[in-house]
Amino acid sequence: MSREPWVCVVAPTSILMVEIERAEGPDAGIGTHAEIHVHRGGQGLWVASMAQALGARVTVCGPFGGETGTILRQSAASAGLEVTPVAYAEGNPALVHDRRSGEREEIASMPARALGRHEADELFGAALVAGTEANVCVLTGPQPASVLGAGFFGRLAHDLLVGGTVLVADLSGDAAVAVAEQGPTVLKMAHDEVIGAGLAKEDTVRDLRLAAEALIRQGVGTVVISRADQPTLTVRDHSAWLVHAPPLTSVDHRGAGDSMTAAIAVALGRGAPVLDAVRLGVAAGTLNVTRRGLGTGSRDEIERFSTKVRIEELD
Incomplete structure (x- = not known):
């Protein structure tokens, strides 16, 4: 049996998400009855949740502050995530969505603010120590980019x-x-991030592969480019592959890429070859779009579904 790895996730932006849903049951049509759900959000926590669902030990390093940060920390800890918090004077961001119409309508938001110099230094130290102790470290981005500089x-x-x-x-x-x-x-x-970073001009497989090959020459081990509902492009050394998953009905596309990243990290932590890791990642991302819970899923279902993922080597 493969060992279960320790994954450290660096999460610069964790978001408290409040979702208002249409009430179900006998009182659904009475007055202003609704179902209100509170979720952990943000790329880092979505990656962490999926990594945990796949059996990994997960440590989250990130800034947590204010009332929103307290709720997020408690929620993450109660779910079994290990949280290494850094003080955040501005407090964590929050979003309130109304989904009673069937569509997601943002009705209130509290944006993330930039980390101060000392806060960034504390996050760096915490991430460096936990990241070197863990089997795998995952870097996720800030939202917006101004929260933490590229350097x-x-x-x-x-x-x-x-x-x-x-x-x-x-x-x-x-x-x-x-x-x-x-x-x-x-x-x-x-794929749109590759274009947005000026690494490719178009979202064709050819242009994206050329961009990936340029990154490989810089020293990147493997480049994985997700392409929405199109096959995922994977480039390593002088070879490239398209990774195909069966098309499924999408309930919510958000979190699919984060689920992919989490599964890749967990598989690498288990010692799997990189293509097998991408296969598991594509399975996790594909199944996640069928769910309303972002960064969630069943390990057994994801691993079984990965056998349906096909890898096509490109010339």
């Missing part, structure tokens, strides 16, 4: 790699470029 990610990637860390980065923009220069084990980006 932070480049420095952290360098120091983690010097320590021998297996590093999986799921980033966009300048942060992705800064980390790519350090040569992470895996760099995962969405």
Whole structure:
């Protein structure tokens, strides 16, 4: 039986999400009755939740502050995640969505503020220590990018790699470029993020492959480019593959890429070859779109579904 790895997730932006749903049951049509749900949100916590669902021990390093941060920390800890918190004077961001119409309508938001110099230093230290102790470290991005500068990610990637860390980065923009220069084990980006970072002009397989090959020459071990409902492009050394999953009905596309990243990290932590890790990642991301819970899923279902994922080698 494969060992279960320890995954450290660096989560610069954790978001408290409040969802208002249409009430079900005998009182559904009475007055203003509704179902109100509180969720942990943000890329890092979605990655962490999926990694945990796949059986990994998970440590989350991130800033937590204010009332929202207290709720997020307690919720994460009660779910079994290990939280290494950094003080955050501004408090964590929050979103309130109304889904009673069947569509998601944002009715209130409290945005994330930039980390102060001392807060960034504390996060760097916490992430470096936990990341070098864990089997795999996952770098996720801030939302918005102004929360934490790209230089932070480049420095952290360098120091983690010097320590021998297996590093999986799921980033966009300048942060992705800064980390790519350090040569992470895996760099995962969405196709529109590749274009947005100026690495490719079009979202064709050819252009995206050329962009990935340029990143490989910089030292990136493997580049994984998700392409919405199209096959995922994976490039390593001088080879490239398209990873196909059966098309499923989508309930919510958000969190699919984060589920993919989590599964790749867990599989690498188990010692799986990179293509097998991407196969599991595509299975996790594909199944996640069929669920309303972001970064959630059943390990057994994901691993069984991964046998339906087909890998096509490109010329």
